[in-house]
Amino acid sequence: RVTSRLRTELGHELPVRALFETPTIAQLATTLGTSAAVDTTAVRRAERPAAVPLSYAQERLWFLDRMDPDGNAYTVPVALHLFGALDPAALEQALHQLAARHEILRTRFAEGADSAPAQVIEPTGSLPLVQVDAGDWDDVDLVAALHQEASRPFDLAHGPLARAHLFRLDPQQHVLLLSMHHIVTDGWSYRIVARELDELYAALRERQPSRLTEPALQYADYAIWERSWLQGELVEGQAAYWREQLAGLEPLDLPTDRPRPAVRSSRGATHTLNLPDTLTTALHKLGQDHGVTTFMTLMATYQILLRTYTGHHDIAVGTPVANRNRSETEDLIGFFVNTLVLRADLTGNPTLREVLNRTRDTALNAYAHQDLPFERLVSELAPQRDLSRTPLFQTMLTVHGSTTDISHCWQLAGLDVQTLPLDDTVAKFDLTVSATEAGPELTIDFTYSTDLFDASTIERLATHFQHLLTAVTTEPDTRLDDLDLLSPDERRRILHEWNDTTAPYPHDRTVHQLVEQQARLRPEAIALVQGERRFSYRELNERANQLAHRLRESGVHPDTTVGICAERSPELVIGLLAVLKAGAAYLPLDPTHPTERLTHLLTSTDTAVVLHHPHQTGLAASLGGTLLALDDPTTAGHPTTDPDPVAHPGSLAFVLHTSGSTGTPKGVQITHRNVLRLTHNTRITDTTPDDVFLHLNSIAFDASSYEIWTPLTTGATLAIAAPGRTTTETATHDIHTHRPTVLLLTTALFHTLVEESSQALAGVRHVLTGGEALSATHVRTFLELHPGSAVVNVYGPTESTTMATCFTCRPGSWEGPVPIGRPIDNTRIHLLDPAGRPVPIGVTGELYLGGDGLARGYHHQPALTADRFVPDPFTPGARLYRTGDLARYRPDGTLDFLGRTDDQVKIRGHRIEPGEIDARLLEHPAVTASTTVVREDTPGDKRLVAYLTTNSTNPPSTSEL
Ligand code: AMP
Ligand code: MG
Numbered sequence: 001r002v003t004s005r006l007r008t009e010l011g012h013e014l015p016v017r018a019l020f021e022t023p024t025i026a027q028l029a030t031t032l033g034t035s036a037a038v039d040t041t042a043v044r045r046a047e048r049p050a051a052v053p054l055s056y057a058q059e060r061l062w063f064l065d066r067m068d069p070d071g072n073a074y075t076v077p078v079a080l081h082l083f084g085a086l087d088p089a090a091l092e093q094a095l096h097q098l099a100a101r102h103e104i105l106r107t108r109f110a111e112g113a114d115s116a117p118a119q120v121i122e123p124t125g126s127l128p129l130v131q132v133d134a135g136d137w138d139d140v141d142l143v144a145a146l147h148q149e150a151s152r153p154f155d156l157a158h159g160p161l162a163r164a165h166l167f168r169l170d171p172q173q174h175v176l177l178l179s180m181h182h183i184v185t186d187g188w189s190y191r192i193v194a195r196e197l198d199e200l201y202a203a204l205r206e207r208q209p210s211r212l213t214e215p216a217l218q219y220a221d222y223a224i225w226e227r228s229w230l231q232g233e234l235v236e237g238q239a240a241y242w243r244e245q246l247a248g249l250e251p252l253d254l255p256t257d258r259p260r261p262a263v264r265s266s267r268g269a270t271h272t273l274n275l276p277d278t279l280t281t282a283l284h285k286l287g288q289d290h291g292v293t294t295f296m297t298l299m300a301t302y303q304i305l306l307r308t309y310t311g312h313h314d315i316a317v318g319t320p321v322a323n324r325n326r327s328e329t330e331d332l333i334g335f336f337v338n339t340l341v342l343r344a345d346l347t348g349n350p351t352l353r354e355v356l357n358r359t360r361d362t363a364l365n366a367y368a369h370q371d372l373p374f375e376r377l378v379s380e381l382a383p384q385r386d387l388s389r390t391p392l393f394q395t396m397l398t399v400h401g402s403t404t405d406i407s408h409c410w411q412l413a414g415l416d417v418q419t420l421p422l423d424d425t426v427a428k429f430d431l432t433v434s435a436t437e438a439g440p441e442l443t444i445d446f447t448y449s450t451d452l453f454d455a456s457t458i459e460r461l462a463t464h465f466q467h468l469l470t471a472v473t474t475e476p477d478t479r480l481d482d483l484d485l486l487s488p489d490e491r492r493r494i495l496h497e498w499n500d501t502t503a504p505y506p507h508d509r510t511v512h513q514l515v516e517q518q519a520r521l522r523p524e525a526i527a528l529v530q531g532e533r534r535f536s537y538r539e540l541n542e543r544a545n546q547l548a549h550r551l552r553e554s555g556v557h558p559d560t561t562v563g564i565c566a567e568r569s570p571e572l573v574i575g576l577l578a579v580l581k582a583g584a585a586y587l588p589l590d591p592t593h594p595t596e597r598l599t600h601l602l603t604s605t606d607t608a609v610v611l612h613h614p615h616q617t618g619l620a621a622s623l624g625g626t627l628l629a630l631d632d633p634t635t636a637g638h639p640t641t642d643p644d645p646v647a648h649p650g651s652l653a654f655v656l657h658t659s660g661s662t663g664t665p666k667g668v669q670i671t672h673r674n675v676l677r678l679t680h681n682t683r684i685t686d687t688t689p690d691d692v693f694l695h696l697n698s699i700a701f702d703a704s705s706y707e708i709w710t711p712l713t714t715g716a717t718l719a720i721a722a723p724g725r726t727t728t729e730t731a732t733h734d735i736h737t738h739r740p741t742v743l744l745l746t747t748a749l750f751h752t753l754v755e756e757s758s759q760a761l762a763g764v765r766h767v768l769t770g771g772e773a774l775s776a777t778h779v780r781t782f783l784e785l786h787p788g789s790a791v792v793n794v795y796g797p798t799e800s801t802t803m804a805t806c807f808t809c810r811p812g813s814w815e816g817p818v819p820i821g822r823p824i825d826n827t828r829i830h831l832l833d834p835a836g837r838p839v840p841i842g843v844t845g846e847l848y849l850g851g852d853g854l855a856r857g858y859h860h861q862p863a864l865t866a867d868r869f870v871p872d873p874f875t876p877g878a879r880l881y882r883t884g885d886l887a888r889y890r891p892d893g894t895l896d897f898l899g900r901t902d903d904q905v906k907i908r909g910h911r912i913e914p915g916e917i918d919a920r921l922l923e924h925p926a927v928t929a930s931t932t933v934v935r936e937d938t939p940g941d942k943r944l945v946a947y948l949t950t951n952s953t954n955p956p957s958t959s960e961l
Contacts, residue, residue: 048220051118054109055223056230056373057323057335061183062109062117062156063375067387071153073266073426077179078190079146083416086174087205088166091412092129094200095164098193099127101212102333104184104219108159117156119220127162134167134175142167146177150422154181175420182335184219187400188322189333194409202413219334230371238372239380241365246341246381249316252394254309254430255842255888256452258816263387265451268427273444273462275469280442282473290353292360294442295319295399298435300359301468302397303344304352305461308485309843311833316343318393318429321370339374340366341393346480353476395431431458433465456891457842463487464840481835494838495830495874498893503825505680507852510647510672512580514713516541522715525689528570529738530720535570537715540577542640547578547611547630549638554609554626558583558646561605561655565589565598565620566613567723568695571630573708575611576654576699580672581643585652588699589623591616592725597665599623601657605667605859649673655859656702658798659904659912663919667859670705674801677852679710683824684792684806685742685766689715694740696721696731701909702798703771707744716742728752732760741765744794746909747772751940754778758785770794770803772906773897774818779809787811795820795897798911799868799881801853805829805895819894820887827851828872829895830880831887836873841889844898848880855881905934907942917946921961926952 054062065074099105106125109117134142145167154161161181168174178193185193196212203210275283283297292300303315323336342362346355374392382391410417427449435444444465448458464485471483486494506514518525519541528535535543556562562579564586566572579586587607589598602610602623611628612620620627647653653672657665678684693711695718697703711718719738722730731749743764745753750769753760761767761782767789774793782791796804807814807821823829831845832838839845850872857865872878886898904913914932921930930948937943950956 049224051112051116052121052220053223053227054117054119055219055226055335056375057338058109058119058183058223059117060373060375060378061335065156065181065183069263069265071155072151073428074182075150075152075154075179075426076182076185076190077150077177077422078410079150079420079422080176080178080410081418081420082174082176082412083418084172084414086412086415087201088129088131088168088174090201090204091166091176093204094197095127095129097200097204097210098196099125099162101196101215102218104332104334105162105180106159107184107219108161109156109183111157119223121220122159125160127160127164129164129166131166131168134169137167137169142169142175146175146420146422149177150179152179156181156183184335185333186322186335186337188324188336191409192331192333194411198411198413205413215331217328217332219332222329222332222334222336230373235372235376238369239376241369242341242372242377243381245343245366246316246377246392249341249343249381249392250312250314251386251389252306252310252312252316252430254306254395254452255844256430257454257457257842258452260388261451264389264449266426266428267450268447269450269455269458271446271448271455271458271462273446273466275442275444275466277440279466279470279473280440283442283469286473286476290356290360292356293363293399294435294437295397296360296363297356297469297472298399298433298444299342299363299397300344300352300355301465301472302433303342303346303359304355304472304480304483305465305468305485306395307344307346307480308464308483308833308839309461311844313346314343315346316341316393318342318396320396320398321367323370325370338370339396340370341377342366349479349481351477351479352472352483355480356472356476390429394429395433396429397433397435399435400437431461454891460490460841460891481837484837485840486838490840491838493893494841494889498889499823499828499830501683501823501825501827501851503682505826505852506676507673507826508649509676510580510645510649510651511653511675511679511709511713512544512577512647513645514676515544515577516642518712518715522689525715526717527712528573528718528720530568530570531722531737533570535574540570540574540712541642543574544577544581545640545642546635546638547574548581548643550628550632550635551578551582551584551609552643554628556582556584556609558651559585561585561587561607561652563587563589563602563607563610563623563625564612564699565591565610565616565623566630567591567615568699568720569613569723570720571613572699573695573712573718573720575630576708577712579611580647580653583643583646583651585669586654588654588656588704590698590700591619592698593700595619595622601665601667604664605655647672649676652856654705656700656705656798659910659916660864661902661904661913661915661919663916663923665916666861666864668702668798669856669859670801671856674853674855675705675709676713677826678706678801678803679713681803681825683822684768684794684803687711687714687716687742691716691742691765692719692738692740693717693742693744694719694721694734694738696726696734697744697746697909698726701746702802703744703746703909706768706802710742728756732757735760735764739763742768744768744770746770747774747906748908750791751775751778754782758782761789762786764789766790766792768792768794768806770796771909771911776814776816776818779818783809783811793818793820795895796849796853797881797883797885799855799883800827800849800851801855804849804853807894814894817896819890820897821894823851824853827853828875828880830874831889831895839888841891844886844888846901847883847885847887847895849883850875850878850880854879903933905942905944907934907944912944914944917944921946921948924956924961926950926954926956927961 103121106122108120110120112118161184163179165177200210306315318339320337323338378391432447446458519537523538524536527537527540562584564575610625649672655667657667660666695707721734779791791809793807794803805821807819828850830848868882869879872880884901887895917932918930921927928949928951932946935945
C-alpha cells in the first residue's frame, strides 16, 4: 500500500530499497495514513497505572528468558576500544545522565500478584561504571574478562539490566564494555545510546550543558499506548493475514550432525563469510534491475538453499523488523523489534528470477502486516510449546545496512573508537544468517547451534550459499532443479575420489571354477562341516561333479533355473555347487516358506527341475516339476571329473526373490561375476584359508550367498548350522559348536545375541551384520566385551549382490549412529536429489548403486527392471540401481543411513513391501481396503499390523485372512 501510494504521490518509481531505508519513512507512512502515530498527548495525560504493563515484545522476551537454562541468552553486549586521553569521570557522569534521561535503563521486571510481570521503574538510579585496572593483562586475559562479563546472567526481577565496565589498559587505551538485557534495548537503541553518550560526554568535558532535549516520551508510555492501540479491527485484520500465511506450517528439519536435544540450549558459534567484491557488486546490480533489496535477494537465496538441504518446498524463515516506524518512538531506548515470518512456496520448479519476485511480494506483504506482535501469533498458531525447537520458524535471516549496523555508529569526543568483536556464541535459533553491508562490502555471519551442528558443516553451508548467490546473479533464469550447489572440488571428491574403488578380483572366472581350483590346490582341506560330518574340498568337488553330470543329462542348460528345496546341510551346498557346474542358476526354495509361494516362484521362473533333500520329498512333489533327490544313489554312478565349463562370468548363478509391492515377488538375477565381486572384497574382511564361516541364514536370503561362497571360493571352511529356523538359542549353539571366525548376522539377531548371549560371540574375529539400522549401543556393548573383534556394519540390497557399503566398528572409530560406511571394492554410489543431481555433503539424498555388484535385473519383469536399474548419468554405458534408501555423506565420505523414500520395511531380516500384503488381503472378496504398517509397541519387537475394512456384516476371521 505504501509503495503504490508513494508512486502516485511522488509521481515516480521509488526503488523499494530506498523506501525501506529512508529514515523518514515513518513520517511518510503516518502522513499517508498507513500507520498510527503514538498519541503523545493522550499518553501523557493518562495517569501511569500502578503496574506498568510490558510491551508485547518485552512480554515475549520475559517468557523466553525464564526458559533459558543459562540465563544469558538475551544479553546484548558491545565492546569499544577507546584510543586517546579518556576522562573516566566524565564518562561515568555521562552514563549517569543517560540513565537519568531514559527510564528504561532504570527498569526491572517484577512478577505481580497475578503472576503477570510489570515494569518497575526506579525513580532514581544510575548506570554505574565499574573501572578495572588491566594494565598488566595480556590479550588473552582481556578477552577472557570481556567474555565472562558479557555472558554474566541478568536478573530481570531485581535488575540492573544495563552494566558498564571500563578496562584501563594504559593511559591512552581503554576498553568500554556495555551490556544490556535485550528486554531494555535493541540494535536501534544502541545507536541512540551512542549518539547521546557522545553528546553528554563532550558537554561534560567542556563543562557545557548538553544540547539534548528532554525526551517527550518514555518506553513505558509506548507500552501503555501499544496495549490500547493494538486492539479490535487492527489486530483482527493482521491476525487473519498471518493465520492464512502460516496455515499448516511444518517445522523445518535441517539435516543436523547430532540428534536434536529434547530441550534446546543457546550454545552457539559463528562462521563468517566475506563475499568477494565482484559478487557484492553483482548483487547490487541485480537489486537495481529487479527492484529488490539486498535483504530480499539474500532471503530468496537462503530459502532456496534450505530447500536443497531439507528437500522441502515450503520454507519459513524469520526476520526481525525494527518496529520504529513512528517518529515518536525513534529516539527511545528499549526493545521494539518485532519478528516476521517469511514463508516461501518453492513448488513448481521456478526460475531463480521467479523466486526473487515471489520473495519481494511476500516481504512487502509481511511489512504491511508487521504490527502484530510475534508473541500473539505464536500463542494463536503454535500454542503447544515444544522445547526442542523455536516456534513457527527455526532459522532467521537479517540484514544490517550501513545505517543499522551499530558497530559503525560509535564515537566519543576526542577519542578514536573501534568496536571489538565479541564472541557471539549465543544461538537463539538453529541457524541465524546475518549479513552486514558496509559500503561495498557484504559480510555474512552464520550463527549456529553447536548442539546441532559441527563447524565444518556450517562452513560448507556457507560455501554453498555463496555458490547460490553467484548463480542468482549470473544465471537468474536457471530453474531450481537445475541448480548445482557443488564446488568443483566437492564434486570431484564426491563423484570420483570416494568412488575410486576399482580393485582386482577374479572378474573373468566363475564361482565353481574357483572352488575347483581350491580342490586342486588343497584337496584334503576341510570345505564343509556340520556337526560330526566333514567334507574335504576334494569330496565336495567330486560329489558336486557327479550331480552336475546328472543334471546335464536331465537337460539342464545355461540360463535356466534349477529349484533347490532342502534344509541346511552339506547336501544342500553340494547341490548349489552342482547346479553352477551344470551351467545353470539355482532358485532357492526355503522349505519353511508357504507352499503357495514356492509354487509361484517355480512357475514364474519356468523352473522345470527341482533338487530336493529326502526330508522334503513330500513338499517337493507338491510343487510340480521334475524331481531329483540330492542323495539319489544313481548319482554316484556319474563321473567325478569337472564337467566341461559352459557357464561364463556373466552367466546367471542364482535368482533370489524379494517382496514386490504389487503382490508379486521380484526375482533378482545374480551372475557369477556379481558373486565374486562380493566374495573377493578386501574392504569387507580379509580372509585366509584358516577362517571358518558359518552358514546360518536361509538360502532364500541374499546373506547366504556371502556366507557360503566366500569361504568356498577362497579355501576357508564353511560350517553349516543345524537345520530349521535360526533363533538366539540355535545360533548360540551353532556358534559354540563350530567356533566360526567370520559371521554374518541379521541386525535383529545381532542385537538379541548381544542382549541375551553376548558370550556366544567370543572369538569371532569379524561379526558382519546388516539388513536394518544397527544400534550403536549394542555395538559398544559388544566391543567392550570382545575388544579383539570387529563389528562390520554391512549395507546393501539384494539387487547389488548383498553388500554395497560397509563400516568397520572398532572402539572410537565412529561418533553418533553407526554409519554404513563407504562403498566396497568395485562399487560406486551416488546420492541424488529428486531431480537426479548429486546432493552436497551432509544433505539427504537417495542412494543409487553402481559397479560390478549390480544384478542383471528382475526375472521376466523388464518394465520393473527399467524402472529401478537406470542409466548412470556419470558413467556412459553403465547402469545404477535406485535403492529407495536415503543417506547422507559425513565430511570424510562415510555414509549415514537415514531410512526409506517409500514404505518398505524390514522385520527380522525380511524385506517387506506392505503393498504386497495389502494386495493379497484385497484378494479376499470381503476386504474392501487394507493398509499394512509396522508397529513396535515394545521396543525391539516389530510386528506387521494390517488394518482393513470389509463389506460384510460377517467379517473374515484373522486365521482365514
Ligand atoms: P535386502 O535386499 O533384503 O538385503 O534388503 C536391503 C535393504 O535393507 C536395503 O535397501 C536397506 O533398506 C536395508 N538395509 C540393509 N542393510 C542395512 C544396514 N546396514 N543399515 C540399514 N539398513 C539396511
Ligand atoms: Mg541383504
